[in-house]
Amino acid sequence: MLQKNILLTLSISLFVLISACSDSMTGTEDEMVSEIDIQTIENLHAPFDRDNPDASPFIYFSLESGEVVESSEADTKNWDIAFRGTSILVNSGSSGPGKAGAIMLDVEFNNVEIAPTDGYSVDSEDEPAISGSGGWYTYTGNGNPAHAVIAQDDVTIILKTAGGNHYAKMHIMSYYEDSPDTSTDDFANFQTRPESQYYTFKYALQQTEGLRELK
Amino acid sequence: MFKTLLFSLLLSAVSMSAAAQAVSGIVTDNNGNPLSDVHVKAGTGEASVTNAGGEFTIYFDELTTDRITMTATRIGYRSEKRTITKSDIAADKQVSFVLRQTIYESETMVITATRTMKDIEDASIPVSVVSGEEINRSGSMRLSDILSEQTGMQIVNDHGTGIQVQGFDPDYTLVMIDGNPVIGRTAGTLDLSRVSVRNVEQIEIVKGPSSALWGSDALAGVINIITDRNSDPFSGAFTTRYGENNTLDLNGSLSVNKSGWNNDISINRNSSAGYSLDPVSASQTVPEFQNYTIQYSTSYELSEKLEFEADVRYFNESQQNSSSITDGNGRRQFLTSEADQQDFIATPSFSYSPVSRLTFDLEWTNSFYETRSELTFRETDDLYELTEFSQYYNKPELRAGYRWDNAHHSMLGSGTIFERLDAERYPGQPNFTTIFLFVQHSWTPTNGVELTGGLRFDAHSEYSSQWSPKLSARYKANDWIQFRASTGRGFKAPEFRQLFLDFTNSTAGYSVFGQSTAVDGIRRLQEEGNIAQILMPIDNLDQIRAESSWAVNAGFDIDPVSNIRVRVNLFQNWVSDLIETAPVARKTNGQSVFTYFNVDEVITRGVESEIRVTISDRLRASAGYQLLDARRKIVEDRTVQDDQGEIVEQTDISYEPMFNRSRHSGNVKLFYEAENGWGANIRSTLRGQSGLFDSNGNEFVDDGEYVSGYSVWNAAVSKEILSSIRLQAGVDNIADYSNINQPYLAGRLWYGQVTVNF
Numbered sequence: 001m002l003q004k005n006i007l008l009t010l011s012i013s014l015f016v017l018i019s020a021c022s023d024s025m026t027g028t029e030d031e032m033v034s035e036i037d038i039q040t041i042e043n044l045h046a047p048f049d050r051d052n053p054d055a056s057p058f059i060y061f062s063l064e065s066g067e068v069v070e071s072s073e074a075d076t077k078n079w080d081i082a083f084r085g086t087s088i089l090v091n092s093g094s095s096g097p098g099k100a101g102a103i104m105l106d107v108e109f110n111n112v113e114i115a116p117t118d119g120y121s122v123d124s125e126d127e128p129a130i131s132g133s134g135g136w137y138t139y140t141g142n143g144n145p146a147h148a149v150i151a152q153d154d155v156t157i158i159l160k161t162a163g164g165n166h167y168a169k170m171h172i173m174s175y176y177e178d179s180p181d182t183s184t185d186d187f188a189n190f191q192t193r194p195e196s197q198y199y200t201f202k203y204a205l206q207q208t209e210g211l212r213e214l215k
Numbered sequence: 216m217f218k219t220l221l222f223s224l225l226l227s228a229v230s231m232s233a234a235a236q237a238v239s240g241i242v243t244d245n246n247g248n249p250l251s252d253v254h255v256k257a258g259t260g261e262a263s264v265t266n267a268g269g270e271f272t273i274y275f276d277e278l279t280t281d282r283i284t285m286t287a288t289r290i291g292y293r294s295e296k297r298t299i300t301k302s303d304i305a306a307d308k309q310v311s312f313v314l315r316q317t318i319y320e321s322e323t324m325v326i327t328a329t330r331t332m333k334d335i336e337d338a339s340i341p342v343s344v345v346s347g348e349e350i351n352r353s354g355s356m357r358l359s360d361i362l363s364e365q366t367g368m369q370i371v372n373d374h375g376t377g378i379q380v381q382g383f384d385p386d387y388t389l390v391m392i393d394g395n396p397v398i399g400r401t402a403g404t405l406d407l408s409r410v411s412v413r414n415v416e417q418i419e420i421v422k423g424p425s426s427a428l429w430g431s432d433a434l435a436g437v438i439n440i441i442t443d444r445n446s447d448p449f450s451g452a453f454t455t456r457y458g459e460n461n462t463l464d465l466n467g468s469l470s471v472n473k474s475g476w477n478n479d480i481s482i483n484r485n486s487s488a489g490y491s492l493d494p495v496s497a498s499q500t501v502p503e504f505q506n507y508t509i510q511y512s513t514s515y516e517l518s519e520k521l522e523f524e525a526d527v528r529y530f531n532e533s534q535q536n537s538s539s540i541t542d543g544n545g546r547r548q549f550l551t552s553e554a555d556q557q558d559f560i561a562t563p564s565f566s567y568s569p570v571s572r573l574t575f576d577l578e579w580t581n582s583f584y585e586t587r588s589e590l591t592f593r594e595t596d597d598l599y600e601l602t603e604f605s606q607y608y609n610k611p612e613l614r615a616g617y618r619w620d621n622a623h624h625s626m627l628g629s630g631t632i633f634e635r636l637d638a639e640r641y642p643g644q645p646n647f648t649t650i651f652l653f654v655q656h657s658w659t660p661t662n663g664v665e666l667t668g669g670l671r672f673d674a675h676s677e678y679s680s681q682w683s684p685k686l687s688a689r690y691k692a693n694d695w696i697q698f699r700a701s702t703g704r705g706f707k708a709p710e711f712r713q714l715f716l717d718f719t720n721s722t723a724g725y726s727v728f729g730q731s732t733a734v735d736g737i738r739r740l741q742e743e744g745n746i747a748q749i750l751m752p753i754d755n756l757d758q759i760r761a762e763s764s765w766a767v768n769a770g771f772d773i774d775p776v777s778n779i780r781v782r783v784n785l786f787q788n789w790v791s792d793l794i795e796t797a798p799v800a801r802k803t804n805g806q807s808v809f810t811y812f813n814v815d816e817v818i819t820r821g822v823e824s825e826i827r828v829t830i831s832d833r834l835r836a837s838a839g840y841q842l843l844d845a846r847r848k849i850v851e852d853r854t855v856q857d858d859q860g861e862i863v864e865q866t867d868i869s870y871e872p873m874f875n876r877s878r879h880s881g882n883v884k885l886f887y888e889a890e891n892g893w894g895a896n897i898r899s900t901l902r903g904q905s906g907l908f909d910s911n912g913n914e915f916v917d918d919g920e921y922v923s924g925y926s927v928w929n930a931a932v933s934k935e936i937l938s939s940i941r942l943q944a945g946v947d948n949i950a951d952y953s954n955i956n957q958p959y960l961a962g963r964l965w966y967g968q969v970t971v972n973f
Contacts, residue, residue, distance in 0.1 A: 106853035
C-alpha cells in the first residue's frame with residue numbers, strides 16, 4: 001500500500017541574475033525560474049517473490065505526479081522509475097520507451113546543488129542504471145546485522161524524467177517498513193526485524209523544464 | 216668442635232696481619248630466611264659470597280677510606296647497599312642485609328624470548344609470565360579462562376574462543392605448548408578452550424612480531440605454555456572442580472623420577488552441559504561437551520652429553536547440539552549435531568652437548584588435527600550433512616647454540632615443515648612445504664646492556680619467500696629503571712582455506728571459496744543457476760599474498776620503591792596484505808559467495824601498562840591497562856561533482872576504526888594469603904566500548920555503531936588443610952553479565968574445587 005506524504009513543497013523563485021553579473025552569463029537559463037518540489041514517499045511496498053517472479057510485477061512511479069502508475073502503463077512514458085525487491089528501473093533502454101537516465105553520486109542529498117549535464121546511464125539487460133548492492137544499498141552478508149539491505153546515507157541518485165526534460169535528485173532512506181534504526185538489537189534479530197521491500201525515499205524535482213538546479 | 220677450631224684459626228690469621236681487617240654479616244630474605252650465593256661487594260673492590268647460612272666475611276688488606284659502601288646482589292632480588300665506617304669495622308659490627316624479591320615474576324626463567332633459558336629481567340624482549348600458582352588460585356581450567364584476565368589480551372569469539380593481541384585477530388598469535396605449535400584453526404581461530412591449563416608451570420607471553428624465531432603466525436605475538444616438570448622421586452596431584460552448567464573438571468598427574476629418567480603424566484577430563492544465551496535459537500550458545508587431554512613427557516640422560524626427551528599430547532572432544540533449517544516447503548526441521556575433534560602431537564628430541572659451551576638440539580614434531588561433524592534430522596535420524604577435516608603437520612628441526620664467551624651467544628637453526636589437508640572442502644588434498652633457516656646472536660657488552668639480533672628465512676612451496684628480521688635491545692640505566700626496545704617483521708602465510716576452500720553452508724546457504732578455487736566455483740554455481748549477481752569481475756581477481764607487518768615496541772620497567780613495579784610498553788604495528796573475506800557474488804537464495812582478498816593496510820598502536828604492588832607479604836595487587844587504536848585503511852572510489860556540476864571520480868583514503876576493538880581495556884587483581892592457610896582473591900577485567908554492528912555496511916565503525924563496555928568480576932577463596940589438601944570455592948562473573956555477542960561469558964557461575972597433593 002502506498003502512503004503519500006508531502007512534507008514540503010517549496011516554490012522558490014529566485015535569482016534573476018542579469019543584473020547581478022551581466023557579462024558572464026549566457027542567455028536562456030538566466031531568465032528561468034527555479035521551482036523545486038521536494039517530496040517524501042513512505043513505505044512504498046514493492047514485493048518480489050523469487051520463487052514466483054511473474055506474480056510480483058514492478059511498482060511504477062511518476063516523479064511529477066508523486067503517484068504509483070498502473071503496471072498496464074509500463075510501455076508508456078507515464079512513469080519514471082519502478083521498484084521490485086531491491087531492483088530499481090528507470091524508464092529507458094531495456095526497461096521502457098522513455099528517455100529517463102540516472103547517475104549515482106556519492107554525495108549527500110542536501111549537498112547536491114545541480115544536476116550534471118552528462119553521464120546519465122540507461123537500463124540495459126546486463127546492468128541497470130541504478131546499481132543495487134554497492135550502489136544505493138549495502139548488503140551485510142554474514143556481518144552484523146546479518147543479511148540486511150542497508151540504504152546508504154551518502155548516495156544520491158540524479159534522475160532525468162521519462163520525458164528527458166526534467167532533472168531530479170533522489171535519496172532512498174530505507175528498505176524496511178517504517179524506516180527502522182538498523183543499529184539496534186531488534187533489527188539484528190530476524191524475529192523482530194521489520195518487513196523488507198518497503199521503500200522510503202525522498203526526491204527533489206526541478207519543475208522548470210531543462211533547468212539543472214536542484215537546490 | 217671443628218668449626219670452633221676453624222674460627223680460631225681465622226681469627227689468628229686476622230690478628231697476625233696488623234693491616235688486615237674484616238667485615239662479616241648475614242643476608243636474609245624479608246621472611247628472615249638466610250640467603251646463600253649472595254654476592255657482597257665492597258666499594259674498594261673486595262668481595263665475598265654468602266654460604267648456606269647466609270653468612271659472609273670480607274677481608275680488607277688496607278683501608279684507605281673512612282666510609283665503605285657495600286652492595287649485596289642476587290638474581291631475582293633487589294640489590295641492597297650499606298655504608299659502614301672504619302670504626303664499625305674496628306668494633307666488629309655485624310652488617311646485615313635484607314633482600315626483597317623483585318616482584319615482577321621473581322626468579323623466573325623464560326625461553327620464549329630468545330629460545331634460550333634466560334632470567335626474565337635480562338631478556339631484551341619483554342615477556343609476561345602467568346605463573347602456575349596464579350592459574351591455580353584463579354581456578355582456571357582452560358587457556359581462555361586465564362588469558363582473559365591478562366593485560367592487553369581480549370577474548371573474541373569467531374568459530375571458537377580466541378585471543379586478540381595488540382588489536383590483531385586470533386589468527387595472528389602463535390600458540391605453543393612447550394615450544395611446539397598447536398595446530399587446528401577454524402576460520403583462523405585456534406579455540407583456546409581446547410587447551411587445559413592444569414599441570415602448567417607457567418605461560419609465557421611475548422607481544423609483537425616474533426617470526427624471526429618462530430616463523431609464520433607470530434605476527435601479533437607468541438603464547439607458550441610450559442608444562443609442569445616435577446623433580447621429586449615420586450609425586451602427584453588430583454584436582455576436581457565442579458560448578459554450574461554441570462561443569463566438571465577432573466585432573467590427575469603423576470611424576471616419577473629416578474637416576475636421570477624423568478616421567479610426567481597427566482590426564483584431564485573436562486565436561487559441561489553447555490548453556491544458551493539466545494532463548495529463540497534452536498542451538499545452544501555453548502554446546503554440551505566432554506573432552507579428554509592426556510599428556511606425557513619423558514626425558515632420559517643417555518650420557519653426560521646426550522639427553523633424549525619426548526613430549527606427547529592427545530586431546531579428544533565431543534560436542535552435542537541442535538539446530539534447525541527451513542526446508543523447501545517452509546517447514547522448520549530440527550537437526551541434531553554431533554561434533555568430534557581430536558589433536559595429537561608427539562615431539563621426540565635429542566639434546567647433545569659435546570662441550571659445555573656448545574649444544575645441538577634435534578627434534579621432530581609430528582602432529583595432526585581432525586574434526587568430524589554430523590548433522591541428522593531429529594525426527595527421522597536421516598543424515599543431513601557429514602563434514603570431515605584432517606590436518607597433518609610434520610616438522611624436523613635442528614638447532615645449534617654456541618656461547619663464545621660471557622658476552623656473546625649465537626644460535627643457528629634449520630628445518631622443514633610438511634603440511635597436508637584432507638577434507639571434502641579442499642579437493643585434491645593440498646600440500647604445503649616450508650624450508651626455514653634462522654640465526655640469532657646476543658651480545659652483552661656490559662652487565663646492563665644487551666643487544667639481540669635475529670633473522671629467519673622461510674621458503675614456501677606455494678609462495679614467495681619471507682625474510683623476518685628482528686632486533687631488540689635492553690638497557691638497565693640504574694637500579695630502578697630498565698629500558699627495552701625492539702623492531703621486527705612478522706608474517707603469516709595464506710592458509711589452506713584462503714587458497715583451496717570450496718564450501719557451501721548447507722544450513723545458511725552461503726558459499727566460501729579460496730582464491731584458487733573461486734573462479735571455477737563461481738562458474739559452477741552459475742551453471743547450476745544459483746548466481747543472481749556477480750559483484751566484481753571474477754576473471755581478474757588479485758593474486759593473494761602473505762600477510763605481513765613491521766612493528767616497533769618500546770618501553771621500560773620502573774621500581775620507584777622496593778615493592779612497586781611499573782611496566783610500560785608502547786607499540787605500533789604496520790600491517791599490510793591482511794586477508795579478509797568479501798562477497799564476490801550474490802546467490803539466488805539471497806546469500807553471498809565469499810572469497811579472500813588482501814586488504815591493503817591496518818595500523819594498530821597503543822600503550823600497555825601494568826603496576827604490581829606488594830602491599831605486604833600476604834597481600835599483592837596489580838592493575839593493567841591497554842590503550843588501543845586499531846585502524847583499517849579504507850579506500851573509497853566516489854563519484855562526485857566538479858564546480859560546474861559535472862561528474863568526476865575521486866579516490867578517498869582514510870584510516871578508520873576497526874570492529875570489535877576496545878580503545879580502553881584493563882584488569883585489577885588482588886591476591887591475599889593468610890598465615891593459617893586461608894587465601895582469597897578477587898580479579899576483574901574491564902572492557903571499554905567497541906564497534907559491533909556495521910549497520911551501514913561501510914566496513915568501519917561509525918559513531919552510532921558502538922556497543923557499551925562491560926566488566927567481569929571473579930573471586931575465589933581457598934583453605935589449605937593437612938598441608939596437602941586444598942579446598943577452593945569461587946564465583947566467576949559475580950555481576951552476572953551476559954550478552955549474546957560475548958558467547959564465552961556464561962553469566963554467574965559458582966564452583967568448588969579440591970586438590971590433593973601427594
